[in-house]
Amino acid sequence: MAIKFYNYLTRQKEPFNPIKKGRVGLYTCGPTVYDRVHLGNLRTFIFEDVLKKTLQLNGYRVKHVMNITDIDDKIIKKMKQEKKTLKQITLPYLKLFLQDIKKLNIERAAYFPKATENIKEMIKLIKVLLKKGMAYKGKDNSIYFDISKFQTYGALSELTKQNIRHGARIENDEYSKKNAGDFVLWKAFNSIQDKSLTAWNAAFGKGRPGWHIECSAMSMKYLGKTFDIHAGAVDLLFPHHENEIAQSEAATGQKFVNYWLEAEHLLVENQKMSKSLGNFYTLRDIEKRNINPLAFRYLALNSHYRSKLNFTWNAVQKAEESLKNLRSLSFRKIIKREPRNAKKEKEYETKFIEALNNDLNTPRSLTTTWELARDAETPQTSKDKLIEKFDKVLKLGLKTDFRIPAEITKMAKNREKLRRENNYEKADQLRQKADNLGWIMEDTPSGPAIRKKL
Incomplete structure (x- = not known):
């Protein structure tokens, strides 16, 4: 059975054809470890887990790489606020992220490269772009990518260079660059503004990587110049994924990724999740209400990844009830x-x-x-x-390999014998006794059945 994916690059469903027979290179955007991941992030990670598991179900060997962003503006801001080192901020949140995905039965990636451990690869990539004339040094000494030099810029997000507008995720530094849409590859170190000393030396000046360059450098390091699938969330389509394509293909002269898969937004009560609205939820909030974390996985699976998922407490509680019932039948x-x-x-x-x-x-x-x-x-x-x-x-915990205590098995057989003898009163007494011990006895066309009470 052929696999078909909706490819954002072509905006249509396409048969999946890997570069290497029987093997798949998969890159997914991981967390920025300055805070706990929220339910929107986790919805995307569940989708990516299903993607990987589906490929494996079809016999593919999947090489999965998920980056860890452990250096960016938000992290540096938190370092200053809490007067902590980079690792004191990032490592605890990385640990919490790994705990959260474990609770959701999300399989770990084969590789979790950290941005701070791949600075050399980023510097090397920026050098290539400078040499090719695709990047330049701005008035603030930062290095920028020149989108006017990349002819197909905007193809993924269906934007033209003329239609690009400043958004929340476009750096506010237009006075230092040639074009409003140019994006930073390397942020120059400013000793007056940046007291954290979080910077690295490079031939083009001391500084730190921009948001987009890390994913290009790390994905190509592990998966090659062209790989099969890049997955993430639809809000990363522009500018992040668009910029990844531009800088990668400008550097290598080759197609970067064959299939782009994007998960839709998670809403809360049909509103965007926001701390200011008081509807910013993490897995911990679900656990505080004594709801099984896998109820959220069930809720996510019950909605197609390209459809918006409206999270409500009533919905996740109903999902938990459905999960209990499905498990009980299993x-x-x-x-x-x-x-x-x-x-x-x-x-x-x-x-x-x-x-x-x-x-x-x-x-x-x-x-x-x-x-x-x-x-x-x-x-x-x-x-x-x-x-x-x-x-x-x-991965909903539908285990079927449990053991029935010998006492319960014996009771079921005795109950069946009593039913054949039309002694229904004693048969019902045994059924009730088993129920009190946490086991449900049922009658099926195949004979007596036993299932766990949940």
């Missing part, structure tokens, strides 16, 4: 071993994979999982096999 064992149904397995597996291969249609894959769990005609042995496979992508 955590079921038939006492009498029954043969598997290969035809049913093939039908459900095909539906599940087809949904994911159609631009990661996770809502449809979840629906298929529910249909399987509820299907009374599919043997539990087949369900166990399929749910285990499906959960390698969904």
